[in-house]
Amino acid sequence: MVGSGAIGSGGIRPAGISTLPVQGVGAQHTGRGCAALVHAHDWSATPLGPITRWDPAIRAAVELMLASPVPMMLTYGAECLVIYNDAYADVLDDLHPDALGKPAAEAFGEAWSRHGMGDVIAEVYRTGRAVLEPESQVPIQPGGTEPAFYTQGHSVIRDTRGEIAGVLTVAAETTQVIHRLQSLGELTARLAGALTIDDVTRVVLAYAMASFDLDHCVLAVDDGLAYRYVRRIRGEMLDEADERLPPVWRRVGSDPGAPLVAAAESGRATFVADGEPLREVATDRHERRVRALAALPLRTPSLRGALTVGFTRAHNWLPAERALLKAAAELVAQAAERARRFEAQHGTAQLLQRSMLPEHLPELDTFRIAARYDVGVDGNAAGGDFYDAFRLADGRLAMVLGDVAGHDVRAAAVMGQVRAALRALALTDPAPPSVLAGLDRLVGSLGAESRNEEIFVTVVYGVLDPNDGTITLASAGHPPPVLRRAGHGGERATAEMVKVPPGAPLGLGGRWQTGSLRLEPGDTILMFSDGVVERRGKPLNDGLDALVAAAAGSASGDPRNMCSLATAAVEGTTDDDVAVLAVEHALAMSRSATMQVAAEPTGPSRVRQWMSTRLREWQVPEAVIGAAILCTSELTTNALLHAGTPAQVHIDLNAERLLVSVADTGTRGSVIRARADTMASRGRGLGLIEELSDSWGTDPTVRGSTVWFEMLLIRGDQAG
Incomplete structure (x- = not known):
């Protein structure tokens, strides 16, 4: 098939981003030999009669049709006898050459009775009025090939007596236009899910390279007084892992001689059909080979940039293609601006969040400590989960993990106050009941000040004595930690929930009791927030059981490994923040x-x-x-x-x-x-x-x- 292939009855087959050939004006058909077949065919048994006796007007129309590079078909008489040229034979694909010289109902079978084929041609034959069908899908599907779309014109052919002899159908394929419009829709959908500039860049480069069969594509955005850009060239070796990587950005100055800079600065698109558009700014042989280049501005109130696409061959930028590229550039610019706002908001939220968490955890001779924090929801908000570990004046280690309900700046602010107060209280009197009682008074006071009784804070707090590995714990409405016991002498490791006396969340005026355990060499204790184990529609115990099983099955009790394992222990995704803190009693000093x-x-x-x-x-x-x-x-x-x-x-x-x-x-x-x-x-x-x-x-x-x-x-x- 020429172009996108044959014609069919279904819709456009969905694809990731379709690879579409670019056809020049007047693209030649593959050559089906229709002229020779028509002249060799025995027409004597048909309504046309022997070819030597054809009406001169009919003969002239057939000869003109056979010589045309445009797909044409003549259906003659009431039986709609089928004659067509090489270009239309490409449309019919494996129905050719059997369809030639047969009545249309026999040549096309059931497809002839479908809307858009026999009914339209019969109406033109009966009334003599020409019909133009814009972008219709011809309902024939030879060989199971991909459907194609055409603009079809149907007009009557008259003999030398002026009577209607048949209908001439001229078809112009518009499949490429339809597919490109479909790809533009796919681009819109994918950009809607692109959160960052990196995401936008990956989507755009994949779309442009596939939809326009390019040799060269660059997306650039402003970066201070200069620009940074990502380039894609035909033939680059990219695999699935590469596509997931952050794109490799390069920097370029504000040289007005660079087409992308000129487009970004001026806001005007330029199109070069044949030349050396990158000669003055080329950095390698790939850019020096570019002959045709389109440079499209990406301009919004807060972003300047450009998208350039090019070929290493001459290319006429047709009006429809220019319009499509400009429309795509508008979509990309809006998506890039949204991504830039998201990154700015995300950066602020993340900086606020992480500034309230300890940047470094204590280092002990025979105890190793690690923690992890993952932002839930969309990553664009500060949350209330927190962890901390710090040395007390007597050499013991205080460790805590807590959760302030909410996913906003207010939750993060309360979290920061609770964490700071906990340190102050623990450095004065580290006993867990005393610390939790002081925090309870703080949370109650904060709720009273804001006249908001919905401040909900849970905490699990413990003190580790590194001399013998004993830990004293208390919980204010928080899930108990998981204890992993190392297997010795060939025994398997085991894990269980620590039995901590339950206590009320902070701010409710509760009383708290303590529990204790001993970390033997090789053992690890893991504190976690409820985002680790809670999943929508699933019982909490299922998540707790999965976490315990994962801890027992871990290859080692290393705290970093345990933190990573905990965040992936329960299947499914969570909208909540995730915080974990692990402490291991090492077998020996590191x-x-x-x-x-x-x-x-x-x-x-x-x-x-x-x-x-x-x-x-x-x-x-x-x-x-x-x-x-x-x-x-x-x-x-x-x-x-x-x-x-x-x-x-x-x-x-x-x-x-x-x-x-x-x-x-x-x-x-x-x-x-x-x-x-x-x-x-x-x-x-x-x-x-x-x-x-x-x-x-x-x-x-x-x-x-x-x-x-x-x-x-x-x-x-x-x-x-």
Whole structure:
């Protein structure tokens, strides 16, 4: 089939974003040999009679039709005898050549009786009045091919006596226009779900490259006094993981000679059909090869940018195509402005949220601590969940996890007050009943001041004595922690909910009792907010059971691993915030080291050398060293490339495992929780980490994010 293919009775087949060929004006048909077939056909048994005796007017009309590059079909007489040219044979596809010379009802079968075929032609034949059908779908579906759309004109053919002899149908295919309009609708739908500039960029580049069969596409947005842009060229090797990665942004100055800058600054679209539009600003051979270029402005009250699309061949930008591109650019500009507002609001909310959480947790000789906080809802609001861990004056460790109901700035503000008050109270008298009683008075006072009795705060608070591992706990209406007991001597690990005496939420004037437990070496305690275990339409106990089972089945009790595992333990998504805090009693003291890596190309190689030297000094097995260096190199490359900031690599080794984390201070690409799955370096990193490590995860920090992985040195079947 030429163009988009054949014709059919169904609607347009839905697709992700369809790949559509661009047809030039006067595109030639494939050549079906209809002229030879018509002249060789035995017409003597048909109403037309032998071809040598055809009416001169009919013969002239047939010869004109056969010579035309436009799809044409002649249905002759009351039987609608079918004659057509090569271009229309391409429309019929596998119905050709059997349809030639037969009555239409026999040639097209059931399709002839459907609306839009036989009825229209019969009406024209009967009345003599021409009919134009704009963008109709011809109801024939040969070979199960994809349906096509046409604008069809039907007019009568008269013989030399002036009588109506047949109907001539001229078809102009509009499938490409229909598909591009469909793709524009798909673009609108996808942009509606794009939260960030990165999301918008991915959607737009995929749409433009597929819908217009481009060789070159660039999307740029203003970045201070300059612009940053993402480029896509034909033939780039992109896999599914690449598509999930934050796009690689480049910077360009405000050079008015650059078409994208000129469009962004002037607000006017330009179209070059053939030339060297990027000659003065080309950065590589791909840009120097571009001959045809359209530069479309992206302008809103708060955003300047441009979208450029190009070909390495001459291309006439037809009026319909220009209009479609301009419409697409308007949609992109509005989506980019929405995304920029979201990122600004999200950044403010996240900064507020994380500024109220501890940036660093205490470091103890034989106790390891980790925490994680994930924003619920759409990631665009501050929440009320919080955690904290700090050293007391006598050397003990205070640890707390709480939840203020709500997902707004007010909830975050109450959370900040409660956390600050808890520290002050604990540093004065760390006993759990005393601390909770003081917090209860605070929450009651806040509710009275605001004349709002709906302030609802729950807290679980404990004090750990590092000398013997005992923990004294009290709960104010909060879910009890999970305790993971390490298996020794080949035994499996177990987990259970800690038996903490229940108490009323804060602000209700309750009294609280304490419970106690002892963390043995290898054990881990996990505090969590209800967003970890609650799911709509499911009993709370199901979530609690899933969390306990996940803790028992964990490969290790490492606190970072436990935090990551907890956030994914219960199936389904939650609209609530998620906070977890884990403390492990280590089997032995760890050895650790940290390296700061500058945002420069030599960074990953320096990390590899540093890790190799340090891990061999620590006598880590060679197999673990090789895998760890490979994974760390990928994570470091990803941090430097996509966050665009220096990175910090931290390694921590004990008798059980090697833990490596790579932290950046960038915010790009870490806007929503789903972005946790995007860590990779050009699509390879994710698979490497999953394949080579025993566990891995991402932790958001006050600024930026941390990606970590763990490799066990002693397997469960080797323990003891």
